[in-house]
Amino acid sequence: MPILNFLLPKDAKKQKVILLGSGALSIGQAGEFDYSGSQAVKALEEEGLEVIIINPNIASVQTNRGLNKKVYLYPITPFWVEKIIKIEKPAAIISSFGGQTSLNCVIELGKKGILNKYNVKVLGTQVDALEMSEDRELFAQKMKLINVPIAESHAVSTVDEALKTAEKIGYPVITRSAFALGGLGSGLARTATELKKLTQAALMSSPQVLIEKSLHGWKEIEYEVMRDKTGNTITICNMENFDPMGIHTGDSIVIAPCQTINNIENNMLRDTAIKIAQSLGIVGECNVQYALNPKDYSFYVIEINARLSRSSALASKATGYPIAYIAAKIVIGFDLLELKNPVTGTTSAFYEPSLDYVTLKVPRWDLNKFSGVSKNLGTQMKSVGEVMAIGRNFCEVVQKALRMVNENEDGITVNVFKNASDEVLEKELLSPTNLRIFAIYETFKRGKTLEYVYEKTKIDYWFLSHILYLANVETELLDFFKLKVKRDNVTVQEIYDSYKLVTKDKLQRLKSRGFSDFQLTKVYLSACLNSKVKLTIKEIRSLSFGVRELRKKLGILPVVKQIDTTSSEYPTKSNYLYLTYDGIHSDVSTKKNEKSIITLGSGSYRIGSSLEFDWCSVMTSSYFKNKKNDSVIINCNPETVSTDYSASDRLYFEELSFERVLDIVDIEDPKGVIACMGGQNPNNLIQPLSEAKVNILGHSQKSVDKAEDREKFSAMLDELGIDQPEWISAISLADIEKFIKKVGFPVLIRPSFVLSGTLMNVANDQESLDYYLSLTKDISTDFPVVISKFILDAKEIECDGIAKDGEVILSLISEHIENAGVHSGDATMVFPAQKIYIHTVNIIRDIVRKIVKGLNLNGPFNIQFIAKDNDVKVIECNARASRSFPFISKVSGVNLAELACKVMNSEKVKKILIDESEIHHVGVKASMFSFQRLDGADPVVGVEMASTGEVGCLGEKFNHAFLLSMESTQIKRPKKGILLSTGRERDKVKFMEVINSLYKLAVPIYATKGSAKYLGSRGYEASIVHWNRSPRAIDVITEGKVDFVININKNLSVDELHNNSEIRKVAVKCGCSILTNLEKVIAYLKACDSYEELQNIENCISL
């Protein structure tokens, strides 16, 4: 019997298994766990198990309702897991599919004896082995025992110990903190001073810090290992970092399979990985990371992860081997030999995939979104997402990947270092930022040698020589096209004729090295067009049809290749596809009976577009798949469920660029393309695709344009008599002055071009206005600044819905806890809305009707409002699915995405009226911030979005749902003390509303001078802390006297922000819970009154 005995049905009833998720997305722990969890659910359900999901990540696919599944949107903590164990009485729990969060939770449940108490078995790798893999000292001992080399490393728990250890092993040293993900608290120390600083910070959040010998410049290599209970073991994939040791693997460009190691090195590391998995008794998946000396055959094991990881998700997508699915079968008792490789359907799952292509992962950073954060990369992960490119040579994948991650059509040739000085370039090579690869390219273009760049970067020659090749190719093309006198104007025909001169063979070669038509057009333009002439993207795109037409005429077309795990050794029906110009034959024929529907996915996760849009994409592609339409998806993000082979009928793991989508449309000849379900990235393609005569399903291009074009939208609102905040698009300072005279401060500034720092800001006075304007480029017709009246103390309300032919089919209204001024992606959202007047609701519904009609919407939409008293103004309308779709869908029970699909598929739909007061529970969606990983970032929320993830929790009462959502986003009830600074006078007054709730928490209260005085005058005691003299505010945080910081800005002026940022930064570094928004603070403290009640509830709400 393959399945373990205790998992077999008892008394004809299915056994239950708890699967823990990973909670909100944060840096270091992102969407990859939705992918692995979703595969696991499928694998478990197939074997007749009922799966209990505990995960507050409401936007994940794994938290969808299911037939053999129950979903609890609760914090992943021993407390709540125990409660759910009591309710569900599961036979077993699985720890390995929910990242570090779930692993830590299961280790704790084991230690506390809870698992034994309820007789819940841990499936897969057992707790003692998990602990050994996590405790670095224990792990090091174990490795010594089995003769596996491990970098000399010492656990220390004080700064003094750290300094002594470093003396012994010699600088530079690396510090790492135990029990942490994403390299939190890690860094490189060259001197004692640096080490002191690093260990101090690391010891705040971890009891143990490791000091290790620095292996800077060594190759960094990973292996993904799978072992079953009989001990049979395979390595599924190896991966090599383009960036050598010194940059966190999550922030490294990664190629799979390894490219610069030979057979001896590969098998030496593979053997070791297997040996480690055997010795730890891994059952399921594990990942082993190595540092390999580039000068000889020596190596060290860096760490292992005894669970599914970001790397395993990447390896799955790189190889086509469904690691999580097979791992789930293994943890419930199957052996590898009993399982088939699902890709081939005929060969054994005991199999190491062979690839006949390469994949390249490039991380996505959004460091611009965080003011104050250093852009330098190091051992602490900073990226928020990633893309993966597939191709048949390195040049092709590197150019594809750069287009994917930067959401453009450029590749490596167009870059920010074109005008940089040699010094800037050299500095970039030596201390890399997220842009290093472009600096390498530019360095080569300036004629520097491979040796020069190698010495500065230690990146292997193999990688560098390909970048050099691309630089040489561009230089040659430029030379080839160069005109004596540049022109002011270029035509499509001229582009066509010029590339014709390049000859067919060479154009084919350019395409096979990853050059896009757009990029080739740009190269031509920079050779021939007068540099004073600036063309828009739209204009260049039109010109690029010169290359496209020529290509088509010459028969230079991309071919479709399958990813099949076997390099074609066996025939497969794999539906996992990519396009390449480095080949002459397509694996799949495109002749079909049914015309396909193509869903465009959302690309890399980033600030502002995350799991929620993958959820929408998955709902869309599976809707059409289930409807037996031929469902096709295009996406390039390896961390997603949408790029799982089972989410569609055909997956093109490809760029979401205009050219590539058009290529796929040419190949597929689809019924239509859906671009409104993957967020703004695919939405931007609606206009060019429509113009290229591609049938877009859903809203017409005209509707989308009218909604997105500020002028047109505003004019429409005026016509319909709908109120909106006053605004102008200023092209001079005089414009701004005039506008401000009219509306007064505060105003919201949105520059169209930013040199550094954040994009949007609120200016409270002339001084801050001047400061923010100084950050932007000169204001001109080309770079206008949009300035709008900012309304203080107004409520923000959203309406999500579906329209058909200009009529509202469904609309659902939710409210924000925070007042207007906090980006809707960062705000805490409540559904059904609790605090809106009925009259306001009626006004809103009326406006929604008018806008839907006015734009003639036909698909999903989201409209944002601000309301003050009963005065409602429209901020914006998104003619696409919104961030809140999964949240609203799951709380209301109506799947908005599916409804949108019906409309877009021209199916009959009836108007749906939902009485929101009939919904028996309240949902609260809260944002997760990753400030702890972003050294130097000011953790204040504002008009620019900064959160990396979100959760959504349910409660019978608002307070319950709110507390659960706070706990799930690391806002923990204070235990040690609270540091208070309550902002403006009027905020202080308002704060008195919850003063009793604050003191009921019964912990010491520290307050800054003004706040303490205010409290004192009303008979409440608080210890005073100061800015500059003892006791300092910062000291009570670093000394661990407080674990909760309430820090409200007096206003949004620059000074005030700077004053408080020190407190906030230190609080974040020390792992304190921190709230900076008054309304959220009030809601939190009020909710704390229900804390005991919530703790004592016996019934948790499940989906």
Place this chain on the structure above:
Amino acid sequence: MNKEKRILTKEYKKAYLELSNGMKFEGSSIGASVNVSGEMVFNTGMLGYSEAMTDPSYLGQILVFSFCLIGNYGIPSYQNKDFFMSKGHESSSIKTQGIIVSDIYDGCHHHDGGISLENWMKDQNVPGIAGIDTRYLVQIIRESKNLFGKIISENAKPQDKNKFEFLKNFKNSEYIDPAKYNLMPSVSTNKKMIMGKGFKKVAVIDCGVKWNIIRMLMERNCKVELLPWDGDFSEIQCDGWLISNGPGDPKNTDNLVERIKKYVLALGKPILGICLGHQLLSLASGAKTKRLNHGHRSHNQPVFSIPEKNAYMTSQNHRYAVEKSSIQPGWELWFENANDDSVEGIRHKTKPFMSVQFHPEASSGPNDTSWIMNKFVDLL
């Protein structure tokens, strides 16, 4: 490699692959400018091109690498004093007729590297073609029962027929089917050699032995006596026998099978057969061999032991296999392929005779079954 400045506009010398099914592919000529012919085979291993190209089992074949990037780490230096044990080399020269790749890297920056792949091919007078859709070619080979090919480039010389004995059987214009002839004289040592200083002596029948077999025996304290395939086995004093891997059809080996039966099997001393050696030993035991459709040539062939069901990733390179139903009484199935159930190893129920279709010496490929070498040495 920086010397060649004009990369895009550089004129590549064209080369063509002509197949016996009438298809023709165009690519760029790499390596030596020689026209060759051979049996078309593919290998799906992603690393280990130097090991594969020097593996004598590839004699007479044009090897297609399914992996798209070949040559990345160059060719390990082999002109050192410990020539015989040079890492990354499995014999003293390239044995493939030619290679077909998608993309070749013309550099060598690995710490173990001595020379670039292309320069090595030039040194050894071996041609190749780059810029071929190798995935497509693999599918064509997979679907054809027998496929032969020619590498033809402009102004190229014909192949020197003295390079290998078997070439003398073919005309220049002909498609070469190496398995038609006995390939042993082309790959076996022509004189007896003794290597190592160990206490135990292993007689290795050289049918085209891979050097790693010898290395592993020596590492395990064995003295290796390498015998020519047609040498006199009757007077050999040894503690055990190893029948090596090699190219071609096991039945096309003159009287080798009878001599193994008479002088090796009859002695009762420990025997290990590897790959062709496994087929020869099986034939000597009375079992039969058959030709597989396109064989196994990869680093990821899954096999498992019977009855324990211990599974191993193995490196393989063969087209012939032992027929399961022909395993003789007294012998038993030892290993089976997890993908296609083919015979991967047999052993004698009572005597110390064993043989495996896969390569316990790996090189290239996974080392999962190196324990078989330990097991064999323990028996001595």
